[in-house]
Amino acid sequence: MNELALLGGTPVLDKCLEPYNSLGLDEEKAVVEVVKSGCLSGFYGSWRDGFLGGPKVQEFENAWKHYFCVENVISVNSATSGLYAAMGAIGLSPGDEVIVPPTTMSATAMAPLIYGGIPVFADIDEDTFCLGLESVRQNITEKTKAIIVVNLFGQAGPLKELRELCDTKNIYLIEDNAQAPLAKEYDVFCGTIGHIGVFSLNYHKHIHTGEGGMCCTNDDNLARRLRFIRNHAEAVVESADEKDLTNMVGFNYRMTELSAAIGLVQLGAIELHVKRRQHLAQQLSSAITDLDGLTAPFVRDNCEHAYYDWIIRYDAAQVGVSRKLFVDALNAEGFPCFEGYVKPLYQLPIFSNNVAIGNKGYPFSLSQRSYHKGLCPVAERLYEEEIIGFETCAYDINSGDLGLLSTALNKVFSNRFALINKEK
Numbered sequence: 001m002n003e004l005a006l007l008g009g010t011p012v013l014d015k016c017l018e019p020y021n022s023l024g025l026d027e028e029k030a031v032v033e034v035v036k037s038g039c040l041s042g043f044y045g046s047w048r049d050g051f052l053g054g055p056k057v058q059e060f061e062n063a064w065k066h067y068f069c070v071e072n073v074i075s076v077n078s079a080t081s082g083l084y085a086a087m088g089a090i091g092l093s094p095g096d097e098v099i100v101p102p103t104t105m106s107a108t109a110m111a112p113l114i115y116g117g118i119p120v121f122a123d124i125d126e127d128t129f130c131l132g133l134e135s136v137r138q139n140i141t142e143k144t145k146a147i148i149v150v151n152l153f154g155q156a157g158p159l160k161e162l163r164e165l166c167d168t169k170n171i172y173l174i175e176d177n178a179q180a181p182l183a184k185e186y187d188v189f190c191g192t193i194g195h196i197g198v199f200s201l202n203y204h205k206h207i208h209t210g211e212g213g214m215c216c217t218n219d220d221n222l223a224r225r226l227r228f229i230r231n232h233a234e235a236v237v238e239s240a241d242e243k244d245l246t247n248m249v250g251f252n253y254r255m256t257e258l259s260a261a262i263g264l265v266q267l268g269a270i271e272l273h274v275k276r277r278q279h280l281a282q283q284l285s286s287a288i289t290d291l292d293g294l295t296a297p298f299v300r301d302n303c304e305h306a307y308y309d310w311i312i313r314y315d316a317a318q319v320g321v322s323r324k325l326f327v328d329a330l331n332a333e334g335f336p337c338f339e340g341y342v343k344p345l346y347q348l349p350i351f352s353n354n355v356a357i358g359n360k361g362y363p364f365s366l367s368q369r370s371y372h373k374g375l376c377p378v379a380e381r382l383y384e385e386e387i388i389g390f391e392t393c394a395y396d397i398n399s400g401d402l403g404l405l406s407t408a409l410n411k412v413f414s415n416r417f418a419l420i421n422k423e424k
């Protein structure tokens with residue numbers, strides 16, 4: 001009965017976990033109401049009432065503003081759009097440098113490129129997986145215009161310290177808070193500590209509208225510029241009497257009334273959805289406390305973790321089998337987990353091939369920077385050797401399933417030496 005499924009035994013979970021669905025009757029009603037109203041988008045790309053979007057968009061932005069205690073909220077059609085708009089709003093210009101982490105979803109590091117900015121990769125902290133303060137400090141130059149910190153996997157980056165650093169250096173702190181709704185640092189919501197914070201509402205997230213994003217800022221000028229960039233700035237700035245035309249080329253980053261109506265309902269249940277993930281992650285962490293070589297997610301003092309993913313560190317030397325074999329064995333038991341999250345972003349062809357051709361392409365031609373293996377050793381080690389992850393937002397897990405996931409972890413660990421022959 002204890003024979004590992006990878007070696008022919010019976011899996012602990014003999015079914016696929018159901019996908020999590022946060023949508024219900026209330027979302028359905030909200031959508032029907034919008035369809036009946038005949039107004040699927042209330043935006044207009046000129047300086048009129050419709051410049052700020054339709055009634056649901058404005059109601060949703062207001063509700064978000066009150067919930068997260070922030071002065072301004074600008075909805076967008078994705079967090080990617082929000083990050084791009086944020087780079088425009090801060091006046092990012094060709095050759096400006098933006099410090100980013102290498103371990104994150106690609107949009108974080110693409111955002112500076114849209115305005116001719118140069119992404120500069122600082123290494124991450126091995127415990128939190130977020131930007132490491134020391135590496136950030138080492139990478140600041142007179143060209144640095146901003147830092148994009150990612151509250152990765154639901155964990156707050158060192159926000160207070162980064163904000164102080166940015167204020168001292170007169171540069172911007174942008175929070176990519178796509179994965180960390182309701183996460184907190186010193187009792188303040190992540191996504192509201194930087195000059196701009198960007199949330200994602202894509203369908204993988206704690207709450208969602210299919211696609212969507214929310215930008216938060218306490219700076220009225222940044223808010224105004226974000227609204228221009230969201231909605232055809234070039235056609236609006238003259239009537240709006242906007243004097244600073246830097247980056248006032250607009251996009252269509254507008255959210256639909258349908259998404260906003262769903263978002264309003266989802267926001268009403270955000271605590272429930274986040275708590276479910278927190279509970280799940282905490283239970284999984286308790287299941288591995290006695291398993292030497294597996295380290296549960298670290299939560300910084302004075303922080304609340306939103307557990308977008310449950311990420312553990314694996315020490316192959318201590319466990320005695322390779323990470324790949326361990327993960328294969330867990331998958332075979334019906335525990336869907338992955339190795340490594342994403343490859344450090346500077347290893348993507350857009351960066352690494354650029355080095356090969358001598359940094360010729362724009363905007364890389366504006367910089368002597370080289371993107372090479374070894375740039376961020378901690379990020380590389382965690383990716384290549386240590387991280388094992390489980391997508392807490394992806395599955396609908398009842399207490400029975402949770403018990404089975406814990407059993408699977410213990411079963412693979414206890415029987416791991418049986419895997420060694422497979423490794424040879």
Ligand SMILES: Cc1ncc(COP(=O)(O)O)c(C=O)c1O
Nearest residue numbers: 078079080105107178200201202
């Ligand atoms: C850290 C991070 N940043 C940005 C994004 C982009 O979000 P969106 O899909 O809403 O554009 C994601 C999406 O997964 C993300 O995880």
